[in-house]
Amino acid sequence: MKPVIVTDPPRADLDQVARLADYGVATVHEALGRSGLLSAGLRPIQDGVRVGGTAVTALCWPGDNLMIHAAVEQCREGDVLVVTTTSPCRDGLFGELFATALRHRGVRGLVTTTGVRDVADLRALGFPVWSAAISAQGTVKATAGAVNVPVVVGGQLVRPGDGILADDDGVLCVRREDVPSGLEKARARLEKEAAAREAFATGQxxxxxxxxxxxxxxxxxxxxxxxxxxxxxx
Incomplete structure (x- = not known):
């Protein structure tokens, strides 16, 4: 891995991503042929929250959150920060101070394969997080990684600027090129589900x-x- 920070990558249309998120992760996942789900044990630290935004990625070394600091600078309104590490790590790389900085920049949430800490504060702050663990274990800031490069999370490729949808059911990555067609397919899926719901309600x-x-x-x-x-x- 070459240490690098990529600035201003192309992003999916934010309004379209937000509309796609309104359909919910499960519906969009089914509509897109059951693709894009980040199956990395990611669970929300809060209940009943649904977000949709564009990915800013941070690739860190285990136990080191230096590149999250670098990623904050690259975040803008409507982004979702996606963090992973070069090898498995469940340490608390992210906490309330990071969330405070990201909220100021209009970031809609965090998705991380690592742990997070200050969970009560994150909930009180209303900053949505999907993480693989909760851990008070602290970190260092010593080794360079990368920001806004493609990363693999839960078997799925996440590129900077891709659409990230997250709710109680999990986290979904939608390729930025697929967001417009995803809207059409999700709408059709929702109509199909509505017809089935009406049929089941009458006993079919x-x-x-x-x-x-x-x-x-x-x-x-x-x-x-x-x-x-x-x-x-x-």
Whole structure:
């Protein structure tokens, strides 16, 4: 890894990302073919918060938050800071002081594969965080990393400027080029879900609505009475 700070990378349209976030991570994930979910054990430290913004990435060394300080300068209104490390680290690289600085710059939240600390203060501040751990373990500021370079988080490539959606269900990365089409697909998905919800509310079963009885039959699933089942088991 070459130490570097990339300034002003291209970003997805912020209004479009915010509208996409309104659909929710689960709906957008399904609409995009179940792609982009950051499966890195990331969980929110708060409940009921939904954010959408553009990624600023920070690649740090384990136990070292120097590059988060550098990343703060590169953040602007509507960004979401995405932090990861060159090898696994659960130390508390981020706390309330960082959040205070990022709020001043209009940053909408943090996503990190590391730990965070000052959790009560972060909640009181209303700064949304999705992290892999909570840890009071402190850090140093000694080794150069990178800011605004592509990083891999939970098996997904996150590029600076990509759309980041986060809520109670997890964190999703949407390639900046895919945000406009993602809006169309998410809208169609929501309409489909609304129709299914109305059908279920009137008693229709998923087995019938989705043609799953035929699938069960094709898979060799049989319906037996309790008496028939007991006889077969005897």
């Amino acid at each position: 079963l998923g087995l019938d609505r989705y043609g799953l009885r035929e699938k069960l039959e094709a898979l060799g699933v049989r319906y037996l009475t309790a008496e028939e089942y007991e006889k077969e088991q005897a």
